[in-house]
Amino acid sequence: MSSLLSITKLTKEFGGLTAVNEFSLELLPGELVGLIGPNGAGKTTVFNMITGNLVPTRGTIVFAGNPINGEKSHRITARGIARTFQNIRLFTDLTVLENVMVSCHFRVRSSFLSAILGLPAYQREAKTGEETSWELLDVVGLTHLAREKAGSLPYGQQRRLEIARALATRPKVILLDEPAAGMNPAETESLIELIRKIRREYGLTVLLIEHDMTVVMGICERLKVLDYGHTIAEGTPEEIQNNERVIQAYLGERRLA
Amino acid sequence: MDFQLFCQQLINGVSLGALYGLIAVGYTMVYGIIRLINFAHGDIVMMSCYFAFFGYALFNLPWWGAFLGATALTTLLGILIDMGAYRPVRSAPRISALITAIGVSFLLENFALVVWGGRPKAFFRPDAFGQVVSIGDVHILLLSIWTPAITISLLLVLLYIIHRTKAGIAMRALARDMETTRLMGVNVNRIISLTFALGSAMAAAGGMMWAMKYPQVNPFLGVIPGLKAFVAAVLGGIGNVAGAVVGGFVLGVAEILLVAVAPALAGYRDAIAFVVLIVILLFRPTGIMGEPIVDK
Amino acid sequence: MSVNQESRKSMHAHQWRNRLLTLVSLGVFALYLLWAENNASDYVIRILNNTAIFITLAVSYNLINGITGQLSLGPNAFIAIGAYTSALLTLSPAEKQLSFIIEPIIWPLSVIQIPFIWTLVAAGIVTAFFAFLMGFPVFRVRGDYLAIVTLGFGEVVRAVANNLQTVTNGPLGLKGLHAYTNLWWSWGFAVFTVAVVVRLIKSSFGLAMKATRENEVAAEAMGVNAFRINMLAFTLSAFFQGVAGGLLAHLITTISPTLFTFFLTFNLLTIIVAGGLGSTTGAVIGSVLFSFGGEWLRVVEEPMEIFGLDIPGVPGMRMVIFSIILIFLMIFARRGIMGRNEFSWDWLLERSPLSRVFRGGDK
Numbered sequence: 001m002s003s004l005l006s007i008t009k010l011t012k013e014f015g016g017l018t019a020v021n022e023f024s025l026e027l028l029p030g031e032l033v034g035l036i037g038p039n040g041a042g043k044t045t046v047f048n049m050i051t052g053n054l055v056p057t058r059g060t061i062v063f064a065g066n067p068i069n070g071e072k073s074h075r076i077t078a079r080g081i082a083r084t085f086q087n088i089r090l091f092t093d094l095t096v097l098e099n100v101m102v103s104c105h106f107r108v109r110s111s112f113l114s115a116i117l118g119l120p121a122y123q124r125e126a127k128t129g130e131e132t133s134w135e136l137l138d139v140v141g142l143t144h145l146a147r148e149k150a151g152s153l154p155y156g157q158q159r160r161l162e163i164a165r166a167l168a169t170r171p172k173v174i175l176l177d178e179p180a181a182g183m184n185p186a187e188t189e190s191l192i193e194l195i196r197k198i199r200r201e202y203g204l205t206v207l208l209i210e211h212d213m214t215v216v217m218g219i220c221e222r223l224k225v226l227d228y229g230h231t232i233a234e235g236t237p238e239e240i241q242n243n244e245r246v247i248q249a250y251l252g253e254r255r256l257a
Numbered sequence: 258m259d260f261q262l263f264c265q266q267l268i269n270g271v272s273l274g275a276l277y278g279l280i281a282v283g284y285t286m287v288y289g290i291i292r293l294i295n296f297a298h299g300d301i302v303m304m305s306c307y308f309a310f311f312g313y314a315l316f317n318l319p320w321w322g323a324f325l326g327a328t329a330l331t332t333l334l335g336i337l338i339d340m341g342a343y344r345p346v347r348s349a350p351r352i353s354a355l356i357t358a359i360g361v362s363f364l365l366e367n368f369a370l371v372v373w374g375g376r377p378k379a380f381f382r383p384d385a386f387g388q389v390v391s392i393g394d395v396h397i398l399l400l401s402i403w404t405p406a407i408t409i410s411l412l413l414v415l416l417y418i419i420h421r422t423k424a425g426i427a428m429r430a431l432a433r434d435m436e437t438t439r440l441m442g443v444n445v446n447r448i449i450s451l452t453f454a455l456g457s458a459m460a461a462a463g464g465m466m467w468a469m470k471y472p473q474v475n476p477f478l479g480v481i482p483g484l485k486a487f488v489a490a491v492l493g494g495i496g497n498v499a500g501a502v503v504g505g506f507v508l509g510v511a512e513i514l515l516v517a518v519a520p521a522l523a524g525y526r527d528a529i530a531f532v533v534l535i536v537i538l539l540f541r542p543t544g545i546m547g548e549p550i551v552d553k
Numbered sequence: 554m555s556v557n558q559e560s561r562k563s564m565h566a567h568q569w570r571n572r573l574l575t576l577v578s579l580g581v582f583a584l585y586l587l588w589a590e591n592n593a594s595d596y597v598i599r600i601l602n603n604t605a606i607f608i609t610l611a612v613s614y615n616l617i618n619g620i621t622g623q624l625s626l627g628p629n630a631f632i633a634i635g636a637y638t639s640a641l642l643t644l645s646p647a648e649k650q651l652s653f654i655i656e657p658i659i660w661p662l663s664v665i666q667i668p669f670i671w672t673l674v675a676a677g678i679v680t681a682f683f684a685f686l687m688g689f690p691v692f693r694v695r696g697d698y699l700a701i702v703t704l705g706f707g708e709v710v711r712a713v714a715n716n717l718q719t720v721t722n723g724p725l726g727l728k729g730l731h732a733y734t735n736l737w738w739s740w741g742f743a744v745f746t747v748a749v750v751v752r753l754i755k756s757s758f759g760l761a762m763k764a765t766r767e768n769e770v771a772a773e774a775m776g777v778n779a780f781r782i783n784m785l786a787f788t789l790s791a792f793f794q795g796v797a798g799g800l801l802a803h804l805i806t807t808i809s810p811t812l813f814t815f816f817l818t819f820n821l822l823t824i825i826v827a828g829g830l831g832s833t834t835g836a837v838i839g840s841v842l843f844s845f846g847g848e849w850l851r852v853v854e855e856p857m858e859i860f861g862l863d864i865p866g867v868p869g870m871r872m873v874i875f876s877i878i879l880i881f882l883m884i885f886a887r888r889g890i891m892g893r894n895e896f897s898w899d900w901l902l903e904r905s906p907l908s909r910v911f912r913g914g915d916k
Contacts, residue, residue, distance in 0.1 A: 051774060052773075053770065053774075072773070073770075073773040073774050074773045074774075074776050074777055074778045074779070077773075077774060077775065077776040078776055082774070082775075083774055085771065085774075089768045089770065089771035089774075090768075090771070091763065091764050091767035091768060091771065091772075092767060093763070093767055093893060094760070094763060094764065094767065098760055098763075101757070101760055102760055102761060102764040102772065102775050102777065103775040103776060104757070105757045105758070105760060105761045105764075105775075105776065105777055106775075106776030106777060106778070107776075108757050108758075112753065112756070112758045112785060112789075115752070115753065115756035115757060115758055116749055116752045116753055116756070118752070122756075125757075126756070126757055129757065165775060166774075166775075168775075169775055169776050292697065294697065294700060294701060296700075342880055342884070345884045346883055346884060346887075349883075349887060350622070351697070352618065352622055352623075352624050352830070353883055353887055355624045355700055356624065356822060356826060356879070356883055357879075357880055357883040357884070359626070359700075359819070359822065359879075360876050360877075360879035360880040360883060361876075361880060363815075363819055363872065363875075363876040363879075364873060364876035364877060364880065367869050367872040367873045367876060368873055370869040370872075371869045371870055371873055375869075481708065484701070484704060484705055484708065487701055488701075488705070491698070491701075524712060524715065524716035525709075525712050525713075525716060527708050527709075527712055528708065528709040528712050528713075530705065531702075531705035531706065531708065531709050534698075534701070534702060534705060535687075535690050535702070538690035538691060538693070538694050538698060538702075539689075539690045539693075542693075542694040542695075
């Protein structure tokens with residue numbers, strides 16, 4: 001089986017600082033891979049390069065056979081890679097439903113004139129978008145809050161909304177950036193269930209950044225560990241659990257070579 | 258165009274460019290730290306001219322006294338505007354701060370119009386600056402030599418402050434990452450006020466020399482130079498102080514030489530800055546010396 | 554029925570009721586205009602025309618500043634372009650020959666004359682074209698620069714209007730324009746603008762604009778092409794402002810380079826902020842208040858007597874007051890009158906004593 005997402009020696013340098021050093025990953029369809037490491041290890045930077053928010057200094061990213069490094073983020077989303085953000089970036093003044101409907105806009109092929117005139121072609125596309133949005137709100141369990149302003153939602157539900165919104169772009173690959181951050185154990189369980197469910201129902205491939213070990217050990221099939229931009233280990237969760245270097249990295253101690 | 262004329266115009270351009278540079282510094286520092294285009298900055302230049310004018314004409318201060326007093330008052334004005342108008346909207350969406358800046362700009366202009374009248378006031382020009390020096394057939398005001406010299410000196414002082422003092426390092430840190438710097442215990446408001454103070458002081462220096470060069474002081478004198486100075490800041494790389502001065506020189510020389518080469522375009526000289534801006538945005542948005550601002 | 558299906562059904566029933574209410578209101582207003590045309594004083598008619606044009610300007614300005622969140626300072630330049638375009642096309646060749654006394658007007662403008670309505674279309678298109686040219690470099694880089702670029706553009710337009718003698722007649726301007734603009738033109742176009750803008754905002758495109766305003770990075774991550782949506786808002790906004798310029802030119806019948814100053818943009822900015830940045834209803838309310846209030850404020854520039862003291866009129870005082878109002882609004886009342894809310898018949902009817910009558914189908 002060939003990789004869906006193929007990342008080769010991806011590097012990001014900011015002036016003198018190397019945030020990510022030669023990160024490589026072959027993501028197979030349907031996999032659920034975790035990206036872990038101490039804070040500041042460069043995990044979100046990797047995400048940002050995949051989704052087009054940052055331009056890589058070196059390296060290539062190939063998605064479904066097409067090279068995508070340097071493309072703009074809306075184009076990459078259209079290709080089928082979606083993401084959530086570490087610091088929630090909801091459209092706070094829009095309603096919950098509207099937040100999800102935004103993700104359906106790029107599929108509208110009609111012109112703005114059609115929209116203004118209310119032509120049937122546009123009406124159909126708008127209706128499809130609305131239906132998709134309701135469906136996804138149902139999946140994440142936020143239907144009853146559809147008309148509330150996104151900013152007024154409690155934290156855990158904002159995170160669910162982020163996921164719904166990303167899903168509405170109908171991606172093949174979804175990048176989740178610390179989806180369980182700030183959640184209590186019950187919410188975390190719920191989240192794990194949700195991720196399993198959407199993976200199953202939508203045939204998603206998932207790349208996940210997480211600190212919460214319950215999530216990491218619970219659903220990740222494979223892990224890559226980053227520290228100061230370098231990949232220091234990879235393997236199954238069991239293998240990583242006992243890896244000396246990983247333990248050191250998290251504890252902050254460095255053994256001299 | 259013969260060589261004499263070229264030298265003459267080159268010197269004019271350099272001295273005009275130095276002024277743009279001094280004003281541009283204020284724009285670039287404020288934008289670098291709080292991402293605000295301080296529309297009122299050009300009007301601060303205008304106020305400095307009026308301060309100096311009244312110091313000299315009303316209070317009979319010696320010219321250097323008027324200049325010092327004006328610089329102090331202008332610096333104070335810059336700080337007051339930041340504290341009174343911009344600080345309250347610091348946490349609001351960016352468009353709010355921009356609109357507030359426009360409001361302040363408009364207020365300053367019309368305040369000057371109402372209080373001091375629309376008729377231009379004749380600014381003084383002390384001999385130290387007003388004397389004409391001749392090299393061959395090229396005649397230049399001493400002012401035209403002082404201006405770039407003072408500009409570069411002030412730039413060096415400013416660069417020293419930014420790179421070698423604690424406050425300056427804090428300024429640069431805030432420009433790069435406000436949240437983290439705040440968490441490190443830096444008094445953000447005070448550093449921002451300092452930024453405004455430095456920018457306003459430079460603007461005052463620019464204003465004084467501007468008024469000696471073009472001795473007609475009116476309430477709207479800061480509008481167009483302000484716009485051009487901002488373009489100079491973008492040209493040099495927004496956020497980069499040395500770049501702002503470099504951008505100023507480039508713009509000033511370009512403006513003077515273009516009009517000298519094509520006098521028919523004289524009516525459009527103000528439009529040159531606009532064209533430069535569009536060209537920069539199209540081909541090199543980070544400017545001559547700038548780094549991309551990773552802001553999102 | 555599920556929760557969504559139920560709420561969507563009642564939404565549709567209300568939609569037709571609301572549309573009917575809107576049409577009836579417009580009809581009533583049209584009757585008023587009919588009466589006013591023949592019976593109201595010139596002063597009132599002038600205010601009505603001004604209000605309509607301000608509504609057009611404010612509502613379209615709100616589209617780029619409020620809905621899309623990009624600060625444009627372009628209106629005065631766009632109004633000028635629209636005014637000149639329209640005026641140069643309505644004047645007859647003979648009239649142009651008479652006006653252009655310093656240098657003759659260039660061909661083909663010297664021989665063109667087209668009906669008023671098409672000059673308005675041309676005004677809109679030409680203005681939109683310039684907006685397109687400007688928006689392109691700006692939105693590719695960062696929307697922050699839009700303010701400065703449009704401000705600079707205003708200066709360029711003024712410089713061109715003043716210097717391009719063979720096209721604009723320079724400082725002399727264009728006089729003797731036929732007063733085509735009447736209540737029907739000004740209000741007709743105002744209603745048209747509001748209708749188009751409202752429909753756009755309610756559509757997927759409007760949602761994309763709001764999302765870009767809220768968080769451009771997130772919007773792009775959800776597939777929104779921020780560049781395109783910014784360009785759409787900016788260009789469309791300019792179109793309406795261009796046409797409004799044409800209407801304005803044929804209302805005041807004389808245009809010159811000094812007419813379209815930054816003050817005009819500043820007023821519009823204050824209007825939409827006071828009404829509520831992001832609310833079309835707010836823009837309308839702001840325009841009405843400004844049109845009537847502006848008249849009242851003229852008072853401070855005339856000499857007046859308070860408590861027996863003679864206070865001399867102070868020219869420019871109005872502008873000082875306006876700038877203080879704007880700063881005050883931004884610091885203390887940023888959301889304006891409407892915030893980001895819009896008028897809806899639902900809201901009004903729920904609060905009226907007739908609510909039970911109109912509740913209709915959902916008992």
